[in-house]
Amino acid sequence: MAGLVPAIHVLDTEKKDVDARHEAGHDGKIDDLMPSLPSSVDIAIIGAGAAGLGAANALKDSGLSVIVLEARMRVGGRGHTIMATPDIAFDAGCGWLHSADKNSFVEIAGQLNFAIDKTRPPWREQSFDTGFPLAERMDFIKALDAFYDRAEEAAKSGRDSAANSYLEPGNRWNPMIDAISTYVNGCELDQVSIQDMDAYEDSEINWRIRRGYGALMAAYGAHCPLALNTQVTLIDHSGKRVRIETSRGTLAASKVIVTVPTNLIADESIRFHPPLPAKVDAARGLPLGLADKVMLALEDPDALPKDGNLRGATMRTAMGSFHLRPFGQPCIEGFFGGSFAQALEDAGSGALAAEAIDEIASLLGSDFRRKLKPLAESRWSHDPFARGSYSHALPGHAGDRAVLAVPVDGRLFFAGEATSPNFFSTAHGARDSGERAAEEVVAMLTKS
Numbered sequence: 261m262a263g264l265v266p267a268i269h270v271l272d273t274e275k276k277d278v279d280a281r282h283e284a285g286h287d288g289k290i291d292d293l294m295p296s297l298p299s300s301v302d303i304a305i306i307g308a309g310a311a312g313l314g315a316a317n318a319l320k321d322s323g324l325s326v327i328v329l330e331a332r333m334r335v336g337g338r339g340h341t342i343m344a345t346p347d348i349a350f351d352a353g354c355g356w357l358h359s360a361d362k363n364s365f366v367e368i369a370g371q372l373n374f375a376i377d378k379t380r381p382p383w384r385e386q387s388f389d390t391g392f393p394l395a396e397r398m399d400f401i402k403a404l405d406a407f408y409d410r411a412e413e414a415a416k417s418g419r420d421s422a423a424n425s426y427l428e429p430g431n432r433w434n435p436m437i438d439a440i441s442t443y444v445n446g447c448e449l450d451q452v453s454i455q456d457m458d459a460y461e462d463s464e465i466n467w468r469i470r471r472g473y474g475a476l477m478a479a480y481g482a483h484c485p486l487a488l489n490t491q492v493t494l495i496d497h498s499g500k501r502v503r504i505e506t507s508r509g510t511l512a513a514s515k516v517i518v519t520v521p522t523n524l525i526a527d528e529s530i531r532f533h534p535p536l537p538a539k540v541d542a543a544r545g546l547p548l549g550l551a552d553k554v555m556l557a558l559e560d561p562d563a564l565p566k567d568g569n570l571r572g573a574t575m576r577t578a579m580g581s582f583h584l585r586p587f588g589q590p591c592i593e594g595f596f597g598g599s600f601a602q603a604l605e606d607a608g609s610g611a612l613a614a615e616a617i618d619e620i621a622s623l624l625g626s627d628f629r630r631k632l633k634p635l636a637e638s639r640w641s642h643d644p645f646a647r648g649s650y651s652h653a654l655p656g657h658a659g660d661r662a663v664l665a666v667p668v669d670g671r672l673f674f675a676g677e678a679t680s681p682n683f684f685s686t687a688h689g690a691r692d693s694g695e696r697a698a699e700e701v702v703a704m705l706t707k708s
């Protein structure tokens with residue numbers, strides 16, 4: 261299909277074609293090789309990301325006929341591990357098991373024999389103290405924590421407002437507090453609801469999957485009934501059964517679970533007939549922010565600490581954050597968020613890598629220009645089946661998560677990270693929401 265852009269750009273010409281073929285999404289030529297769609301099922305699940313797979317796994321022993329319709333040629337959605345080299349696993353989407361003590365993927369990892377790494381995240385560190393000495397870091401963390409306390413206190417009133425209202429006027433750390441928001445929310449604080457920020461449950465325990473979070477999701481989806489390369493364009497719920505139009509034909513279902521990212525509902529790239537304006541409005545109140553990652557191979561890795569960290573700059577919002585040698589691998593993973601990530605994506609392939617190398621070289625010395633080789637970078641806002649990274653509620657729109665989650669007419673059910681009341685924007689929040697939607701479907705069928 262013309263005009264589709266892969267979520268991941270592999271910065272190596274040999275791999276580029278393979279990458280584009282596997283990432284670009286629907287491909288007409290591949291249709292001929294795919295098994296045909298069933299004409300009718302009890303339950304159709306739209307999207308094979310964490311939410312869709314959570315729903316499909318929950319329905320495994322239900323005795324109902326189920327199909328997961330997925331536009332891409334792979335499962336996992338915004339969870340995607342690629343082997344950037346034979347020894348470097350790169351999670352281009354989710355990487356951290358956030359709130360790991362409450363994260364349902366922890367148990368799944370155990371069941372599927374995926375080793376968990378419990379090394380503490382280095383986010384508050386600056387390796388070698390370079391460009392950001394300890395005393396300055398302590399001062400920044402004090403300002404950051406004070407900002408969170410003010411926003412939390414304000415949220416208790418029940419009124420909503422934009423989080424940037426709680427920055428202390430004139431505080432020198434404000435640009436950097438905003439930078440943290442671009443990583444956490446995928447956008448600057450003026451677009452973040454304090455009620456939504458307050459609803460998020462963070463136990464501050466963060467673990468990782470050694471072989472990759474995306475690889476775990478792929479294993480979790482391995483036994484689900486899937487139709488890949490199948491883009492849903494219309495959900496017609498005007499008749500007795502729901503009619504679903506896809507790029508590979510039409511099928512009918514009794515119940516449908518929709519798990520696609522909010523931006524696709526908001527811009528009606530997946531349509532409902534009759535239309536569902538309340539869902540479209542809710543999705544517009546919960547846009548996906550942007551976070552992008554870049555993976556750089558590192559020559560002479562022993563010169564840098566395992567699981568170290570660097571912030572590219574301190575006094576501005578437009579800067580990267582760099583995880584040195586994740587799991588001890590010979591590489592550096594860069595992370596960019598918000599409007600800076602958008603500008604880098606828009607600047608074209610290779611811009612994230614170039615910026616990352618500039619920032620690292622300015623901290624560690626120009627020698628590093630020679631020691632770093634770009635391997636891959638994500639482009640989530642240009643990905644036609646994501647159009648962003650994770651949802652945040654706009655000021656005044658925290659209640660939209662519940663509106664988006666509510667079923668329609670006992671036949672259309674909604675899941676996906678944006679519908680999670682307290683673990684939104686995460687992979688486990690998405691998975692749990694899929695399970696919740698599956699339970700709603702079963703309860704409805706039992707009632708009727």
Ligand SMILES: Cc1cc2nc3c(=O)[nH]c(=O)nc-3n(C[C@H](O)[C@H](O)[C@H](O)COP(=O)(O)OP(=O)(O)OC[C@H]3O[C@@H](n4cnc5c(N)ncnc54)[C@H](O)[C@@H]3O)c2cc1C
Pocket residue numbers: 306307308309310311312329330331332335336337338339352353354355356357358490491492493519520521524529530551552553638640645646648649650675676677678684685686687688690691
């Ligand atoms: C860079 C980045 C870093 C992240 N870091 C973390 C992290 O460390 N920890 C964490 O927990 N979370 C993280 N996340 C967020 C996490 O990845 C997502 O919240 C989660 O994976 C979303 O799952 P989902 O099922 O709701 O949506 P998705 O994964 O987007 O799944 C939806 C599926 O629907 C498919 N689809 C879309 N349109 C159609 C259509 N028309 N027809 C058929 N199928 C369609 C898509 O292809 C996709 O597979 C990160 C995300 C990104 C991008």
